[in-house]
Amino acid sequence: MLWQRERFAVVHPGDLLVRRLTIGxxxxxxxxxxxxxxxxxxxxxxxxxxxxxxxxxPSQCCLLVDGFACRSKVTDLGKRQILSIHIPGxxxxxxxxxxxxxxxxxxxxxxxxxxFIAHDVLRTVTREQPLIxxxxxxxxxIDAAVFREWIVNVGRRPADSRMAxxxxxxxxxxxxxxxxxxxxxxxxxxxxxxxxxxxxxxxxVNRVIQELRRGGVLELRKHSVSIRDLPRLMELADFDDxxxxxxPAL
Amino acid sequence: MLWQRERFAVVHPGDLLVRRLTIGxxxxxxxxxxxxxxxxxxxxxxxxxxxxxxxxxPSQCCLLVDGFACRSKVTDLGKRQILSIHIPGxxxxxxxxxxxxxxxxxxxxxxxxxxFIAHDVLRTVTREQPLIxxxxxxxxxIDAAVFREWIVNVGRRPADSRMAxxxxxxxxxxxxxxxxxxxxxxxxxxxxxxxxxxxxxxxxVNRVIQELRRGGVLELRKHSVSIRDLPRLMELADFDDxxxxxxPAL
DNA sequence: CGTCGGGTTGAGGGTGATCAAAGTTTGTGG
DNA sequence: CCACAAACTTTGATCACCCTCAACCCGACG
Numbered sequence: 001m002l003w004q005r006e007r008f009a010v011v012h013p014g015d016l017l018v019r020r021l022t023i024g025x026x027x028x029x030x031x032x033x034x035x036x037x038x039x040x041x042x043x044x045x046x047x048x049x050x051x052x053x054x055x056x057x058p059s060q061c062c063l064l065v066d067g068f069a070c071r072s073k074v075t076d077l078g079k080r081q082i083l084s085i086h087i088p089g090x091x092x093x094x095x096x097x098x099x100x101x102x103x104x105x106x107x108x109x110x111x112x113x114x115x116f117i118a119h120d121v122l123r124t125v126t127r128e129q130p131l132i133x134x135x136x137x138x139x140x141x142i143d144a145a146v147f148r149e150w151i152v153n154v155g156r157r158p159a160d161s162r163m164a165x166x167x168x169x170x171x172x173x174x175x176x177x178x179x180x181x182x183x184x185x186x187x188x189x190x191x192x193x194x195x196x197x198x199x200x201x202x203x204x205v206n207r208v209i210q211e212l213r214r215g216g217v218l219e220l221r222k223h224s225v226s227i228r229d230l231p232r233l234m235e236l237a238d239f240d241d242x243x244x245x246x247x248p249a250l
Numbered sequence: 251m252l253w254q255r256e257r258f259a260v261v262h263p264g265d266l267l268v269r270r271l272t273i274g275x276x277x278x279x280x281x282x283x284x285x286x287x288x289x290x291x292x293x294x295x296x297x298x299x300x301x302x303x304x305x306x307x308p309s310q311c312c313l314l315v316d317g318f319a320c321r322s323k324v325t326d327l328g329k330r331q332i333l334s335i336h337i338p339g340x341x342x343x344x345x346x347x348x349x350x351x352x353x354x355x356x357x358x359x360x361x362x363x364x365x366f367i368a369h370d371v372l373r374t375v376t377r378e379q380p381l382i383x384x385x386x387x388x389x390x391x392i393d394a395a396v397f398r399e400w401i402v403n404v405g406r407r408p409a410d411s412r413m414a415x416x417x418x419x420x421x422x423x424x425x426x427x428x429x430x431x432x433x434x435x436x437x438x439x440x441x442x443x444x445x446x447x448x449x450x451x452x453x454x455v456n457r458v459i460q461e462l463r464r465g466g467v468l469e470l471r472k473h474s475v476s477i478r479d480l481p482r483l484m485e486l487a488d489f490d491d492x493x494x495x496x497x498p499a500l
Numbered sequence: 501c502g503t504c505g506g507g508t509t510g511a512g513g514g515t516g517a518t519c520a521a522a523g524t525t526t527g528t529g530g
Numbered sequence: 531c532c533a534c535a536a537a538c539t540t541t542g543a544t545c546a547c548c549c550t551c552a553a554c555c556c557g558a559c560g
Contacts, residue, residue, distance in 0.1 A: 024348075025348075055492075071398070073398070073399075073402045075402065075406050075407060075488050076488040077406075077488070079406040080406075081401060081402040081405045081406045083398045083401050083402075095391045095394065095395070098274075098275075098384060098387055098388040098391055099388065099391050099392070099395065099495050101492065101495075103395050103398070103399075103492050103493040103495070104398060126380065126384075127380040128380075130376065130377040130378075130380065130383065133380065133383055133384075133387070134348060134376075134377075134383075137348055137383070137387045137390070138348040138349065140387070140390065140391060140394065141345045141348055141349050141390060142349070143394060144345065144390065144393060144394035144397055145345070145349065145353050147394055147397035147398055147400075147401060148321070148323070148333045148353070148354060148397055149323075149353075150397075150401050151331060151333050151397060151400050151401055151404060152323050152325065152331040152333070154401060154404045154405040154449065155331045155404040155448075155449030156325050156327075156329040156330075156331045156449055157325060158515075158516095159515075159516070190537085190538060190539090191538075191539065192537095192538075198405075199404065199405030199406055200516075200517090201516070201517055201518075202538090202539085203516085203517075203518080203519095203539095203540085203541090204515085204516050204517070206539065206540060206541090207516090207540090207541095208516095209539095210540085222525080222526095222538095222539095238325050238326040238327070242304075242305075242351065242353050243353040245349050245351075245353070408547080408548095409547080409548070440505085440506060440507090441506075441507065442505095442506075450548075450549090451548070451549055451550075452506090452507090453508085453509090453548085453549075453550080453551095454547085454548055454549070456507065456508060456509090457508090457509095457548090459507095460508085472506095472507095472557095
């Protein structure tokens with residue numbers, strides 16, 4: 001992943017945020033300037049590091065500048081469920097701005113660069129510039145739309161379809177930020193992680209991957225995804241990218 | 251449900267909204283007045299009526315004044331997944347304020363009274379009074395928190411536990427608005443609906459209900475839930491109400 | 501009284517879980 | 531650079547949870 005870190009090192013984290021927010025909401029020059037002025041302290045984290053944990057009351061939000069992270073919960077029986085995957089440009093704990101206590105964990109999947117923005121600064125800006133508030137609000141709404149699709153995925157799709165949907169979603173989102181082509185991307189997750197994201201056992205995930213490989217749909221080897229037959233994948237996945245709301249709000 | 255409709259008929263829908271929003275966010279008298287001034291057109295709907303459908307671009311949000319509703323999606327194989335249950339005081343399509351196109355359906359479960367608030371009015375108010383925006387934003391964040399818990403529920407809990415969790419959640423939320431005691435409430439859902447909410451088959455839902463009944467945990471008969479052993483239910487459900495964020499934001 | 505939606509029951513099967521062990525890759529320290 | 535450990539992947543065998551199909555029952559309602 002080193003190439004990736006270096007690639008993003010040249011991008012100012014504030015720019016990353018501006019680029020992201022202006023996709024959905026038309027911001028004024030004034031708004032954009034305000035976002036760029038946001039004080040941001042960046043930090044490097046190793047893989048598998050906790051960014052925030054369930055029960056904590058953070059006083060800042062985290063902008064993922066580089067690397068992959070995920071949100072997860074653990075049941076009383078010790079089973080882990082991954083709730084979402086996060087990629088550069090995401091603000092995976094934006095909800096802490098208005099929900100004080102974390103109801104789940106946020107963890108890095110790969111080595112990450114994260115930028116932290118203090119809640120009080122963010123709250124001041126959003127109160128003074130309503131369009132910034134709306135742009136951020138919209139981000140959390142897209143988040144929720146993805147959660148909804150995941151409920152459908154784990155609730156109603158068979159394992160192969162579930163897997164295909166997951167691969168399609170992550171690919172689509174990486175493509176939107178220029179980190180993937182339609183058929184090839186890096187995914188720093190073990191089969192155990194994928195199992196936790198899909199609500200399956202690791203053993204079954206392994207078998208599904210092999211089945212998709214044999215079927216010529218996709219290759220999935222050591223953190224690298226290659227889609228061999230995109231139409232088949234999409235059909236198997238029952239994938240409709242509407243829920244990602246990647247086109248502008250208006 | 252008639253007693254319920256009459257009960258709520260005396261409450262002005264605007265009050266319902268004020269009461270709900272002030273739980274989480276401290277609003278000024280000015281804010282409260284603005285909310286009460288919001289023009290609201292109410293409408294009566296029968297059970298099983300579509301309020302908004304996937305693909306539509308509504309120009310208003312819907313405040314559920316009385317009755318039950320749910321959000322759902324259908325896969326290409328025709329399987330339905332219910333994404334959330336909504337009770338009086340909820341604004342189940344608040345996300346349409348910033349995400350133009352609906353990515354799922356919103357349907358009544360019982361006869362409902364709904365109040366509609368135009369997007370443009372809502373947008374004006376939220377831009378002028380940031381605390382109202384924050385209060386509404388917070389509502390959508392709690393929504394998302396519930397979605398997350400549902401991912402865990404369908405992804406990682408066995409059928410009986412899943413059922414128990416669902417019953418516990420709805421009870422807890424109804425209790426918060428004074429529509430249920432801890433052990434008794436009305437739930438206008440068929441076993442088919444419950445199956446679609448839990449990602450199970452109707453037949454299996456039936457068997458799980460019987461098992462819980464025999465075990466003395468709960469009764470569930472024709473739209474009426476009676477919890478016989480609340481501690482057992484909670485334990486079985488692995489239920490922690492943290493994710494409902496029912497205590498104030500601050 | 502007949503119909504219809506919903507609940508209940510039984511039989512049989514399949515998807516995916518669990519358990520266990522053997523490969524394989526990765527990383528680390530000597 | 532090699533040796534070793536740890537983490538991850540793969541495979542096989544067995545099992546259970548839950549699904550499907552099909553029939554029947556029941557109460558509500560026209």
